[in-house]
Amino acid sequence: MSSDLSDLLVPELIVVGMPAASKKALFAQIGALVAPVLGVEARGVSEGLAAREKDGSTGFGGGVAIPHARVAGLPRIAVAIARLAQPIDFGSVDDAPVDVVVAMFSPPQAGGLHLKALARVARRLRDRALVAKLRGAGSPDAIYALLSDHGVRDAA
Numbered sequence: 001m002s003s004d005l006s007d008l009l010v011p012e013l014i015v016v017g018m019p020a021a022s023k024k025a026l027f028a029q030i031g032a033l034v035a036p037v038l039g040v041e042a043r044g045v046s047e048g049l050a051a052r053e054k055d056g057s058t059g060f061g062g063g064v065a066i067p068h069a070r071v072a073g074l075p076r077i078a079v080a081i082a083r084l085a086q087p088i089d090f091g092s093v094d095d096a097p098v099d100v101v102v103a104m105f106s107p108p109q110a111g112g113l114h115l116k117a118l119a120r121v122a123r124r125l126r127d128r129a130l131v132a133k134l135r136g137a138g139s140p141d142a143i144y145a146l147l148s149d150h151g152v153r154d155a156a
Helices: 023-038 042-054 112-125 128-136 140-147
Strands: 009-018 059-061 068-070 078-088 098-106
Touching: 009 023, 009 140, 023 042, 023 078, 023 098, 042 068, 042 098, 068 112, 078 128, 078 140, 098 112, 098 128, 112 128, 128 140
Parallel strands: 009 078, 068 098
Antiparallel strands: 078 098
C-alpha cells in the first residue's frame, strides 16, 4: 500500500513554527488557517476539534497529535499540518508534549472514508524516522515532500 498522503494534503495548510500556548489556542489558530482555504467557518473547525478532543486526547505519542473533526461544508477530506514553535501539553498517551500536529477534516457524511484516511495518517506517523524528518524540515514544501510520493511540488 502506498504511503503517499498527497490526496489528503493541502499545501497551503502546512505551517512551520506555529505558536500555540495550549490546545485551545492551537485549535483556534488551525480554524483561522483552514477557514479561508477550505471555505468553512473557523469557529466550526476549532469547535469540532475541541469537541472531538473531549472524547479523549488525540495525542498519538512521540510528540505527535492527530486532532480530527467532521466539518459541514467540506467537499473532501483534507489535512493541515502544523509544526509548533514550542511543544504543548496534549494529554498524550505517553505524556510527551506535542510539537507535530496533523489535523484532519472530513465532510460529515464521509463515514468510513474518514476512518480509512485517519488510519492512513496514523500509519505514516508511527514511523519515528519520518517524524524526526518532519521536525527537521525547514519549509512547508519539505514537509509536503516527506508525506507524498511526488517529492517537492512543481512551482509552475
